[in-house]
Amino acid sequence: MLKLTDVVAHYGPIQVLKSVNLEVRAGEIVCLLGGNASGKSTTMKTILGVVRPTAGRVEFEDQRIDRLPTETIVRRGISLVPEARRIFARMTVWENLAMGAFTRQKAPAGELAADVERVYALFPRLAERQHQLGGTLSGGEQQMLAIGRALMARPRLLLMDEPSMGLAPVLVDQVFDIIQSINRLGTTILVVEQNAAVALSIASRGYVLQNGRIVVHDAARALLAADHIRRAYLGED
Amino acid sequence: MAGVLAILPQQIVFGLALGTVYGLVALGYTMVYGVLFMINFAHGEIFMIGAYVGWWVLALLLKAQVGALHPAWVVPLMLLHAMLFAGLLGVGLERFAYRPLYLRGATRLGPLISAIGASIFLQNAVMLSQGARMKVYMTSLLFPRTWRIQIAGASVSLLVIVMIVVAGLMMWGLHLLVQRTKLGRSIRAVAEDREMATIMGVNVRRVIAVTFFLGSALGGAGGVLVGLYYTQIDFFMGYSAGLKAFTAAVLGGIGNIRGAMLGGLILGLVESLAVTFMNPAYKDVVAFVILIVVLVFRPMGLLGENVAEREKV
Numbered sequence: 001m002l003k004l005t006d007v008v009a010h011y012g013p014i015q016v017l018k019s020v021n022l023e024v025r026a027g028e029i030v031c032l033l034g035g036n037a038s039g040k041s042t043t044m045k046t047i048l049g050v051v052r053p054t055a056g057r058v059e060f061e062d063q064r065i066d067r068l069p070t071e072t073i074v075r076r077g078i079s080l081v082p083e084a085r086r087i088f089a090r091m092t093v094w095e096n097l098a099m100g101a102f103t104r105q106k107a108p109a110g111e112l113a114a115d116v117e118r119v120y121a122l123f124p125r126l127a128e129r130q131h132q133l134g135g136t137l138s139g140g141e142q143q144m145l146a147i148g149r150a151l152m153a154r155p156r157l158l159l160m161d162e163p164s165m166g167l168a169p170v171l172v173d174q175v176f177d178i179i180q181s182i183n184r185l186g187t188t189i190l191v192v193e194q195n196a197a198v199a200l201s202i203a204s205r206g207y208v209l210q211n212g213r214i215v216v217h218d219a220a221r222a223l224l225a226a227d228h229i230r231r232a233y234l235g236e237d
Numbered sequence: 238m239a240g241v242l243a244i245l246p247q248q249i250v251f252g253l254a255l256g257t258v259y260g261l262v263a264l265g266y267t268m269v270y271g272v273l274f275m276i277n278f279a280h281g282e283i284f285m286i287g288a289y290v291g292w293w294v295l296a297l298l299l300k301a302q303v304g305a306l307h308p309a310w311v312v313p314l315m316l317l318h319a320m321l322f323a324g325l326l327g328v329g330l331e332r333f334a335y336r337p338l339y340l341r342g343a344t345r346l347g348p349l350i351s352a353i354g355a356s357i358f359l360q361n362a363v364m365l366s367q368g369a370r371m372k373v374y375m376t377s378l379l380f381p382r383t384w385r386i387q388i389a390g391a392s393v394s395l396l397v398i399v400m401i402v403v404a405g406l407m408m409w410g411l412h413l414l415v416q417r418t419k420l421g422r423s424i425r426a427v428a429e430d431r432e433m434a435t436i437m438g439v440n441v442r443r444v445i446a447v448t449f450f451l452g453s454a455l456g457g458a459g460g461v462l463v464g465l466y467y468t469q470i471d472f473f474m475g476y477s478a479g480l481k482a483f484t485a486a487v488l489g490g491i492g493n494i495r496g497a498m499l500g501g502l503i504l505g506l507v508e509s510l511a512v513t514f515m516n517p518a519y520k521d522v523v524a525f526v527i528l529i530v531v532l533v534f535r536p537m538g539l540l541g542e543n544v545a546e547r548e549k550v
Contacts, residue, residue, distance in 0.1 A: 074438035103438035
């Protein structure tokens with residue numbers, strides 16, 4: 001479904017991605033692990049066309065997308081739950097969800113309303129707060145809103161950047177349960193996480209990114225069992 | 238004192254008219270600041286050119302001798318042309334004077350200097366093409382001096398009421414557009430977090446261009462209203478009007494649309510009351526003293542929010 005081949009990306013003169021090769025197959029949950037500044041978020045932004053790769057190819061459903069504007073990529077079916085949630089604080093919950101459906105210009109109003117209801121069914125807290133400003137929500141609610149907003153684009157591939165960051169442990173489990181149920185409903189997921197144990201427990205495969213390169217790639221179960229991964233990313237000695 | 242009280246209602250109505258027009262022009266500064274974080278110093282010139290376009294429409298109608306000119310259709314015609322021309326001019330400025338700079342990652346200072354340059358350029362272009370002498374709006378042909386209405390015992394020119402209604406309706410329309418429509422949501426999204434707006438699939442450059450169009454069109458409309466009221470326009474009128482409107486935008490909180498409207502109203506009322514109660518020469522002094530006092534206690538302006546800048550990685 002998604003394939004990155006030798007992707008290189010720069011921020012100004014700094015080469016952030018040196019060579020990223022990864023593949024996500026339809027229906028999977030794939031986990032991308034890596035330490036701080038390893039290039040995880042940049043990989044996400046490169047897939048969406050927010051950062052332009054300086055070399056390599058990004059393909060989505062067998063078509064090159066690395067030269068397309070972000071709006072076209074979103075319209076083709078990729079959306080992002082960004083790091084640190086980044087909801088629109090000065091818009092209401094409902095308006096945030098409407099922004100998520102921004103590219104679906106031709107969708108009939110009834111269809112959008114039904115999708116909003118679907119998000120509310122997934123996150124009843126959002127329904128209670130639909131007229132509240134996004135900035136007044138708690139961290140957990142904001143994460144739900146960020147996920148709901150991304151779902152409003154009806155993505156076939158959902159990118160999630162650190163969905164557990166800053167959440168209480170109880171909420172982390174909840175969020176990952178929801179990620180799993182979104183996946184069961186047919187959305188493919190690429191998730192970037194620092195919380196490797198939880199992420200690998202729901203993923204089928206994992207990649208490890210280090211200094212802008214994919215250094216390890218294996219089945220999630222094998223990664224969870226591998227000693228060096230446990231030491232590096234699961235905080236075990 | 239009795240004399241002063243007798244003209245007070247009239248001065249308040251006049252202050253409202255001045256205030257709504259300041260607000261209208263202030264919106265152009267505040268909207269552009271909202272999406273680009275730059276002060277479009279050429280906005281005063283866009284306002285001035287709006288006044289010229291309105292003058293041209295009126296002059297052409299007079300030349301064509303179309304018969305009786307009734308404000309009910311002439312004023313909308315003047316406004317429409319002025320808004321369209323000013324709006325397109327704003328889009329052109331953005332495209333050729335500012336976008337090349339911000340796309341190449343210029344600091345905020347670059348577009349600002351470019352705006353000052355555009356302001357000087359437009360002033361001189363108008364002076365060369367239209368002449369340095371002032372033009373006279375034939376307002377009395379549209380609004381005869383006898384068209385007055387009584388408000389609280391004071392006699393107010395109908396034109397002043399028209400100014401309040403037109404400017405008020407435009408502000409209300411903009412408010413609805415920004416708060417209730419998808420386009421408005423995309424403008425707010427770009428203003429709040431440009432990268433996230435991009436990730437939602439918003440074409441940020443188009444939103445910026447639309448914002449310039451809307452703000453400039455409102456500025457152009459303000460030019461026509463001011464031209465009709467003061468009846469004299471010249472190529473330099475945008476300087477002081479622009480400064481006042483910019484003050485109104487800062488007073489209300491730059492970047493905040495309701496703030497620009499509120500700032501304009503306060504400034505207009507204060508000026509008009511200052512003229513009533515003291516030497517008219519002090520009206521600008523009073524206006525700026527109020528600005529300074531407000532900024533001392535609320536540096537972000539009356540309705541501005543103190544939003545910490547988000548780290549952009």
